Amino acid sequence: MTRIIDHPILGKLADREIITFQFDGNTYEAYENETIAAALLANGIRKLRVHEGSGTPRGIYCNIGHCMECRVTVNDQANVRACLTVVNKNMIVESGKQHPNIFKRMVEQR
Amino acid sequence: MSDVIVIGGGPAGLAGAIACASSGLNVTIVDEFIKPGGRLLGQLHQEPSGEWWNGIKESERLHQEARKLSVDIRCGVSVYNLEKENHLWNVYTNSGTLTAPFVLVATGAAEYPIPLPGWTLPGVMSIGAAQVMTNVHRVQVGKKGIIIGANILAFAILNELQLAGITVDRIVLPERNQISQKAGEPEEVMKSLLNAAHLAPSPLLRFGSRFMRRDWIRKIGLNFYPKNGVKVNGTPLQLRKAAIEIIGKDHVEGVRIADIDANGTIIAGSETIYEADFVCIAGGLYPLAELTAVAGCPFQYIPELGGHVPHHSETMETPLEGLFVAGNITGIESGKIAMAQGTTAGLSIAKHVGKGAGTIDEQLQQAVKNVRTVRQHAAIQFNPEINSGRSKMNQLWDDLYANNNREDSPKKIV
Structure with missing residues (x-):
């Protein structure tokens, strides 16, 4: 998505340092001091994880830490909220993955 | 300490x-x-x-x-x-x-969330999420969106999205059910909007606020409510349409919307899919x-x-x-x-x-x-x-x- 550089009331976006980070193995640019969720959306990425059980896609919902929908893995720490976490230089971010559901598989195999 | x-x-x-x-x-x-x-x-x-x-x-x-x-x-x-x-x-x-x-x-x-089929798709967010992404993080939440739920917060943020160059295609109601409650009832929505009508950039609402205080006039007003809605800052407010389902595979691609009568009941055969790349849910x-x-x-x-x-x-x-x-x-x-x-x-x-x-x-x-x-x-x-x-x-x-x-x-x- 596009960054809102010029805003009629809020003015021009202040110049900030550009850093790079990784998401699912790809390198992306971000502004320093912005959240992982904002940096990914600015790169056109909405899908942050899949539901652990069903595998259906998820992205931000509330964007302020209440809903827990934007959980990603940050430098091997699982379940970090992308909307509240500032992206750092060389940060390794991984989307949330589907978990094996052995019970479901047992039912399917019957 | x-x-x-x-x-x-x-x-x-x-x-x-x-x-x-x-x-x-x-x-x-x-x-x-x-x-x-x-x-x-x-x-x-x-x-x-x-x-x-x-x-x-x-x-x-x-x-x-x-x-x-x-x-x-x-x-x-x-x-x-x-x-x-x-x-x-x-x-x-x-x-x-x-x-x-x-x-x-x-x-x-x-x-308050208003769950509806498809609401977990990436690109569906609370109206406040769109506000924070736009004004605080300065990243556009999409090119063309649909707001589900008509309330004061939705109108305030509609204006903020427009200021940031983001198109909001329309505002519709959620389907009337036990979860959406009053937010899915056109008359209740109209009543609450009239309380803020002095702020509404729409002549119909401003006009309406004086005349529609009486229940029976409001009822008539809703029965004659334009099918395509009234424009609020250029975005149609459609009190006679309800969102049935949000469509998309990996992210939002559109919203299935139906016409509703003045009570919020869906009119059979009136469904249309409107394209959008983001959806905001405004539940209050x-x-x-x-x-x-x-x-x-x-x-x-x-x-x-x-x-x-x-x-x-x-x-x-x-x-x-x-x-x-x-x-x-x-x-x-x-x-x-x-x-x-x-x-x-x-x-x-x-x-x-x-x-x-x-x-x-x-x-x-x-x-x-x-x-x-x-x-x-x-x-x-x-x-x-x-x-x-x-x-x-x-x-x-x-x-x-x-x-x-x-x-x-x-x-x-x-």
Whole structure:
């Protein structure tokens, strides 16, 4: 998505340092001091994880830490909220993955 | 150790911290977000005077004032429990436990969700999420979106999205059901919009506000409501259309929308899919009060205040000794009210500590009066019956806690 550089009331976006980070193995640019969720959306990425059980896609919902929908893995720490976490230089971010559901598989195999 | 821990660095928390610190208390603020300001950060609207209310500037002003008074502000800190031990409050956070004799809980509000099929798709977000992404992070949430739910917050944020060059294709209602309740009933929506009609940039609503106070006229108005809606800032407000399902594979691609009658019932065969790359769900706000609940504070359900609120007095104390509240946790109102309540709570804490000898009672009374004055002059009321809601809580407080010296009344919970 596009960054809102010029805003009629809020003015021009202040110049900030550009850093790079990784998401699912790809390198992306971000502004320093912005959240992982904002940096990914600015790169056109909405899908942050899949539901652990069903595998259906998820992205931000509330964007302020209440809903827990934007959980990603940050430098091997699982379940970090992308909307509240500032992206750092060389940060390794991984989307949330589907978990094996052995019970479901047992039912399917019957 | 701090004298006061403030949970939440929004307008209420910052103002509360400033009032405490001005009275000579040591204050620590903890907040989950990356910077202080809370939901004030996203606010951007034109006042009836023509002046712009810029939440980022207001937040910076409060932040600077707090810093000048040496308030310790810690961002990125989440609180997950709050309990009392040996007359002190333990505030459990993701970066250790903080302890203080006084705690001000100013956690604000959260948004009521309106679940509908497809609402978990990436690109579907709460209306507040779009506000924060647009005004705070300055990233467009999409090119063309649809808002589901017509309320004052939705209109305020519609305007903010438009200012940032984002197209909102239409505003429709959620399908009427047990979850959406009044938000899916055209007449109820119309009634609540008419209360804010003086702000509506739509002649029909302004015109309507004078004539549609009577139920039967409103009914006729809805029956003749234009099928394509009336334009609000160029975006059609379609009170006779409801969202049935959000469509998409890996992200939002469109919304299936049907015509509804004046009661909100779907008209068979009227479904159309409208393209969109994002959807905002506007379900309204409720007080975010879990922390006061785990602390053991009693609650009252007061719909005019937005839902369940912790028992509190006009001076912002709760029945739990040393625990105070301010801002939207006490009821959904504007950021200006939150600030005025925060100041009141801060002075109230100072009084309990024994600071501000001689003048503190007068200062506190003045602060309580100021909350009422700000409310009277508010351009927007999230709930038109806010005064009735506030009176209910004041009455409840008087009945349960005000006459502590009387033997037959319940004592304060210690």
